[in-house]
Every structure is written in C-alpha cells, then in structure tokens.
Amino acid sequence: MKVVVITSGGLDSTVLLHHHHTGKRDEVRALAIDYGQRHRRELGFAEINATKLNVPFEVANVKSLRDLLPGSSQTSSNVAVPHGRYDEESMKATVVPNRNMILLSIAIGHAIAHKFEAVSYAAHAGDHAIYPDCREEFVNALEQAALLADWIPIKIMRPFVHTTKAGIVKVGDGLGVNFLSTYSCYEGGAIHCGKCGTCVERIMAFKEAGVPDPTKYLDSDYWKHCVEPAKS
Amino acid sequence: MKVVVITSGGLDSTVLLHHHHTGKRDEVRALAIDYGQRHRRELGFAEINATKLNVPFEVANVKSLRDLLPGSSQTSSNVAVPHGRYDEESMKATVVPNRNMILLSIAIGHAIAHKFEAVSYAAHAGDHAIYPDCREEFVNALEQAALLADWIPIKIMRPFVHTTKAGIVKVGDGLGVNFLSTYSCYEGGAIHCGKCGTCVERIMAFKEAGVPDPTKYLDSDYWKHCVEPAKS
Numbered sequence: 001m002k003v004v005v006i007t008s009g010g011l012d013s014t015v016l017l018h019h020h021h022t023g024k025r026d027e028v029r030a031l032a033i034d035y036g037q038r039h040r041r042e043l044g045f046a047e048i049n050a051t052k053l054n055v056p057f058e059v060a061n062v063k064s065l066r067d068l069l070p071g072s073s074q075t076s077s078n079v080a081v082p083h084g085r086y087d088e089e090s091m092k093a094t095v096v097p098n099r100n101m102i103l104l105s106i107a108i109g110h111a112i113a114h115k116f117e118a119v120s121y122a123a124h125a126g127d128h129a130i131y132p133d134c135r136e137e138f139v140n141a142l143e144q145a146a147l148l149a150d151w152i153p154i155k156i157m158r159p160f161v162h163t164t165k166a167g168i169v170k171v172g173d174g175l176g177v178n179f180l181s182t183y184s185c186y187e188g189g190a191i192h193c194g195k196c197g198t199c200v201e202r203i204m205a206f207k208e209a210g211v212p213d214p215t216k217y218l219d220s221d222y223w224k225h226c227v228e229p230a231k232s
Numbered sequence: 233m234k235v236v237v238i239t240s241g242g243l244d245s246t247v248l249l250h251h252h253h254t255g256k257r258d259e260v261r262a263l264a265i266d267y268g269q270r271h272r273r274e275l276g277f278a279e280i281n282a283t284k285l286n287v288p289f290e291v292a293n294v295k296s297l298r299d300l301l302p303g304s305s306q307t308s309s310n311v312a313v314p315h316g317r318y319d320e321e322s323m324k325a326t327v328v329p330n331r332n333m334i335l336l337s338i339a340i341g342h343a344i345a346h347k348f349e350a351v352s353y354a355a356h357a358g359d360h361a362i363y364p365d366c367r368e369e370f371v372n373a374l375e376q377a378a379l380l381a382d383w384i385p386i387k388i389m390r391p392f393v394h395t396t397k398a399g400i401v402k403v404g405d406g407l408g409v410n411f412l413s414t415y416s417c418y419e420g421g422a423i424h425c426g427k428c429g430t431c432v433e434r435i436m437a438f439k440e441a442g443v444p445d446p447t448k449y450l451d452s453d454y455w456k457h458c459v460e461p462a463k464s
Contacts, residue, residue, distance in 0.1 A: 031300075060300050064293035065338065068263075069345045098341030098381050105337040106297065109330030113301045138380035144373035149330050150364050 002027045002116040003157065004107050005055075009045030011182045011202060012122035012160065015172035019159060020120060021053050022175045030057045031110055033103050035096065036066025041190075042183045049181055060106050069097045100133040104142060104156065112150045119146070120157035126165045126201070165201060166208035173211045180214050194219040200226050234259045234348040235389065236339050237287075241277030243414045243434060244354035244392065247404035251391060252352060253285050254407045262289045263342055265335050267328065268298025273422075274415045281413055292338050301329045332365040336374060336388065344382045351378070352389035358397045358433070397433060398440035405443045412446050426451035432458050 003026040007013040020026040030050040032043050043059060050057035100121075107119040123134060132138065139156070147153040160168055172179065186196040193199050194217030203223045206213035235258040239245040252258040262282040264275050275291060282289035332353075339351040355366065364370065371388070379385040392400055404411065418428040425431050426449030435455045438445035 058300055060294075061296035062292075062294045065341070068290055068292050068338070069341045096341075097344035098337055101337035101377060101381055102334075102341055105330055105333040106300070109297070109301045109328075109334055112329035132380065132382050135380060138377055141373055141376035141380060145333060145370055145377060148364065148367060148370035148373060149333055 001025075001118055001155075002029075002111075002114075004029050004031050004111045004114070004116050004119045006103055006107050006119065006121040007032055007046045007050065009042035009047075009049065009181075009183050010122075010198075011172070011179065011184055011205075012124055012165070012168050014045070014049050014182045015168050015175065015177055016120060016122045016160065017049060017053065017055065018175040018177050019171060021055055026118075028053075028055050029110070029114060029116065030055050031060060031107050032057070033060045033106060034063050035069075035099065035102065036063035041188055045181050045183045052181075058110070060110070062102070062106070065102070098133065100131075100138075101142060104146070108146050108149055108154050108156075111154050112152070115152075116154075117152070118155035118157050120159065122160055122168075123158040124160040124163055124165060124168055164208075165205035169205045169209040169211050173209070189218070192217045195222045199223075233257075233350055233387075234261075234343075234346075236261050236263050236343045236346070236348050236351045238335055238339050238351065238353040239264055239278045239282065241274035241279075241281065241413075241415050242354075242430075243404070243411065243416055243437075244356055244397070244400050246277070246281050246414045247400050247407065247409055248352060248354040248392065249281060249285065249287065250407040250409050251403060253287055258350075260285075260287050261342070261346060261348065262287050263292060263339050264289070265292045265338060266295050267301075267331065267334065268295035273417075273420055277413050277415045284413075290342070292342070294334070294338070297334070330365065332363075332370075333374060336378070340378050340381055340386050340388075343386050344384070347384075348386075349384070350387035350389050352391065354392055354400075355390040356392040356395055356397060356400055396440075397437035401437045401441040401443050405441070421450070424449045427454045431455075 003020050005017050005020055005028050007017050007030045009032065017028065017030055021028045030046065032046040034040060034043055047057055104119060104121065111117070111119050139158070143156045146156050163171070184198040184202045185192040186198055187193040192215055194203065199217065200223045202215065203213065203217065235252050237249050237252055237260050239249050239262045241264065249260065249262055253260045262278065264278040266272060266275055279289055336351060336353065343349070343351050371390070375388045378388050395403065416430040416434045417424040418430055419425040424447055426435065431449065432455045434447065435445065435449065
C-alpha cells in the first residue's frame with residue numbers, strides 16, 4: 001500500500017516509519033508537521049530518520065497556528081512544561097487544541113495529492129484520556145470523513161493502537177531502530193531532561209520492555225518518584 | 233452562540249459573516265485561511281469586512297501547504313485557470329486536495345482555544361459535485377468528529393447549505409452587504425475577469441436574484457455563452 005506516515009522524530013513515529021518501510025510493508029512518504037512546537041529538535045530527527053531510510057520527506061509548515069491556538073505549553077513559550085507522570089491533570093497544559101484533526105487533514109491532503117492510499121500515525125495504547133482527540137469515537141468519525149474526502153477513499157492507519165509504549169520499544173528494537181535518533185523531551189534541550197511527562201514515559205517504556213535505553217538524561221532518577229504517585 | 237466564521241472575502245462568506253453578526257444571531261470571530269491561494273486579494277477584503285463590522289479577525293497562515301498539495305490551479309501558478317461554467321469537468325483543476333477538512337480542522341482548533349461553541353462556513357446549495365468534500369456524507373462524518381474533538385462539543389454550522397448563490401445574494405442585499413468589498417475572481421486581478429468559473433457564477437447569481445450587481449468585470453458579456461452550453 002502507498003502510505004503517508006506522519007512522523008515527528010519522536011520515538012513512536014520513528015518506530016512507525018520503520019514498521020511500514022523497514023518492515024517492507026508499504027511504499028512510504030514521511031510527513032512531519034511543524035505546528036509551532038516550542039522546540040523543533042524532534043523535526044530534525046524526523047528528517048535524519050527519513051533520509052537514512054531513503055524515504056521522501058517533507059515538512060508541513062503551519063507554525064503560524066501557534067498564534068491561533070494559544071494556551072498550550074507545546075506551542076506557547078509562556079506556559080510552563082509540567083513535570084511528572086504523563087497522565088496527570090497537569091498534563092492538560094500540553095494539549096494543542098484539535099491537533100490530531102489538523103495533522104491528519106493535512107496528511108490526507110498530501111496523500112490525495114500524491115495518489116497515496118492511506119495515512120498512518122502513531123496512536124498507541126498509552127495515549128491518555130486527557131487528549132479528547134485520542135478517543136476511539138473521534139478517530140472513527142474522522143476515518144469516515146477521510147474515506148469520503150476524495151473520490152478515492154483514504155484510509156487512516158493506526159497499527160500501534162493496541163500496543164503500549166513498551167511494546168513499541170520492542171518493535172523498534174526488532175527493526176533495528178537507532179533510538180538515539182529519536183527525541184521525546186518537551187523541554188527541547190540538547191539532552192533529554194528526564195523529568196517531563198514524555199521523558200518519564202520514555203524511561204519507563206524502555207525499562208518495561210527490557211531493552212537497554214541508550215538515551216542520556218539530565219536527571220535519570222526523577223522517574224522513580226513517578227512509579228508510585230506521592231501521597232497528598 | 234459563540235461562532236468562528238470562516239471567511240475568505242468572497243461573496244458567500246462575507247454574507248455569512250453578516251448573517252451571524254449583523255443579523256445579531258451570534259458573537260463572532262472571523263478566521264481567514266491563507267492556504268497559498270494563487271492570489272490573496274480576497275483575504276484583504278476579508279479583513280476589510282471584519283474590521284468594518286468590528287469583529288475580531290485573524291488569518292491562519294498555512295501557505296506552505298501549497299508545496300504539499302500540488303496540482304490545483306488555486307495553489308499552483310503553473311496550472312491554468314479554467315474558463316466557463318463552474319460545474320464543468322475542467323473545473324476539477326480548481327480542487328485543492330482535502331481543503332475543507334483542513335480549513336475546518338483549523339477553525340475548530342481556533343474555536344476550542346477561544347472557548348467558542350461552533351464554526352460556520354459558507355457551504356451552499358450550488359456547491360458542485362466535482363468537490364468530493366462538499367458531499368453530505370463527508371460533512372456529516374466531520375461533524376461527528378468535531379463534536380468529539382474536545383470535551384466541549386464543537387458544532388459545524390452551514391446556514392446556507394440549502395440556499396443557492398442567488399439566494400445568498402438576496403440575503404446579503406437584505407443585510408446591507410457592500411458587494412464591492414467582496415471578491416470572487418480566480419484570476420486574482422484588480423478587476424474581476426468575468427470569464428472564470430466563479431466570475432460567471434457571480435454574475436448569474438446577481439441576475440437570478442434580481443439584485444443590481446455593482447461589480448466591474450473585464451468581460452461583462454462572456455457569461456452569456458455559458459447560459460446554454462455550446463453544442464459539441
């Protein structure tokens with residue numbers, strides 16, 4: 001199948017790219033979307049991975065959306081990045097309004113323009129209830145719309161939707177993913193902070209998968225505080 | 233209701249803005265979307281109209297999508313603008329892949345960010361079968377997705393969906409719309425060409441509505457050739 005893979009340079013979407021391409025399942029185009037993330041270090045890794053795999057790679061520059069979709073720590077530099085577990089109330093600050101629909105609609109347009117048949121993204125079993133647009137009913141409705149967006153139906157694929165992040169690490173390990181070419185930290189520094197939601201999630205996923213984590217963290221012990229939520 | 237109105241400075245969406253605002257139906261924010269249209273004359277009119285009505289106005293700059301969504305005369309300068317009736321096969325060159333889903337998803341994100349309850353766009357009874365994303369089933373699916381995109385459901389409004397373009401001209405006339413501050417021509421010149429699909433449609437809508445058309449056209453007779461399709 002001809003598949004547009006939405007990739008960010010993060011762990012999940014890099015494994016996804018390998019799943020489709022290295023797994024020899026599909027003909028792939030990689031699409032990264034610059035929606036004005038506070039940092040763009042991830043996007044650099046997206047390009048490195050696509051180039052290494054010899055996959056066509058493009059960036060959709062929609063970063064002016066940063067001004068239109070205010071209030072998220074992912075796009076506003078004046079909203080603090082929350083620390084700790086990813087599924088806490090505080091993580092709501094990381095929600096970009098309607099991000100998934102925007103990303104998918106652009107990817108679907110890209111697929112139509114290139115006569116591709118599907119778009120794939122790295123939704124996974126660990127996607128959290130704080131993100132309304134990760135809900136099954138939402139994606140089902142959007143899938144219906146995608147099938148009708150053009151005369152040729154476009155499929156939305158989510159091969160990892162029943163896979164945990166630890167499971168994704170295992171899949172990536174099996175496909176020879178270089179995890180050092182993936183980036184997760186919301187802080188955006190050269191070295192992963194080890195304290196933000198995605199860093200903690202990343203560390204715990206490697207532990208759970210039993211795969212050695214090659215990542216360097218500024219604080220490699222903070223995650224231990226997150227295993228058992230602190231008593232209030 | 234609090235409504236984000238998608239406006240382009242074209243005739244339909246300008247009347248739509250007046251419908252919600254001047255008709256005192258809703259609290260309105262106007263959102264124009266610069267998706268790399270070949271010309272941006274329309275967007276200037278969008279701003280003029282919103283400013284005159286004292287409605288908050290913003291432009292979503294997603295014009296880099298021009299490179300990602302190739303092949304349309306609306307975004308590519310090397311694809312010729314077709315002349316004649318809007319519902320002809322040749323008009324397929326004006327299709328921007330997945331445009332409606334992209335525009336709506338951005339507007340929905342904007343609505344969520346501002347705690348607005350709905351987005352409204354100027355779909356009308358004259359929308360043509362050449363645009364797959366004007367199909368009822370498509371919009372229904374997208375409406376379902378919008379209701380689930382955030383914890384607070386976002387409604388998609390299409391008040392003109394059963395109104396012809398002539399009907400929209402009548403509504404606009406009743407609301408005191410200054411039609412000189414609206415722009416339709418696909419060619420993008422200072423004066424409407426009178427020959428492209430939207431110009432012909434505009435001319436015929438005024439005639440059918442029985443409302444005087446204040447617009448100046450470079451060729452104000454060409455439309456007559458379109459009333460009866462030429463025999464082949």
